[in-house]
Amino acid sequence: MAGLARFSASVDGELLERFDRLCAERGFPTRSKALESAMRRVLIESPPDAGGAVAGAVTLVYDHHRRSLVNRLLEVQHDAGEVVVCTQHVHLDHHHCLEVLIVRGASDSIRRLLAGLNSIKGLETSSLMVESAESEP
Incomplete structure (x- = not known):
């Protein structure tokens, strides 16, 4: 330091x-x-840190009755398997689900994952919370 x-x-x-x-x-x-x-x-x-190691959570809220939406969410998550560590699924009400993805990896890979998720029609909300996963000198 x-x-x-x-x-x-x-x-x-x-x-x-x-x-x-x-x-x-x-x-x-x-x-x-x-x-x-x-x-x-x-x-x-910030873009200058693109590629730096981060860990965090992506939260998603969506209507699970939209089957094509659910299938597409799963496709994007599987395509980003190198950064998606695990997921947690919660039923909010009869229609809505909250999905939390625990992510870890290069920040640019996680940003691409979030962009892919956000491009899915019907996703109601998404957010990303990350912390540096690199040790400080």
Whole structure:
């Protein structure tokens, strides 16, 4: 690790108040720790890190009565078998299902998986949450 670097930033007062409340709610001991977490998130999601190892979850909500949709979701998941570690399926109501895919691998491969899933007509919602899976120097 290169050591700690100190810097200052000027931000809108209301934004800082909201950030401080969020820090407290999420249990960050200091603004610095919260800012480090936010910086890592931005770096993971940015194109320059494409290919970096990440691990996380993809969440999907869909109507399981749309059979072609379910079959297509399974096809895309199987095509991305190198990054899909496992899945969890939950019945939300008579029509809707929540599927959680645990993923691990190159960030660009996981982005391609998400793009493939999002291209499926009828998918109601999707989200991706990832963390770096690489050890820091």
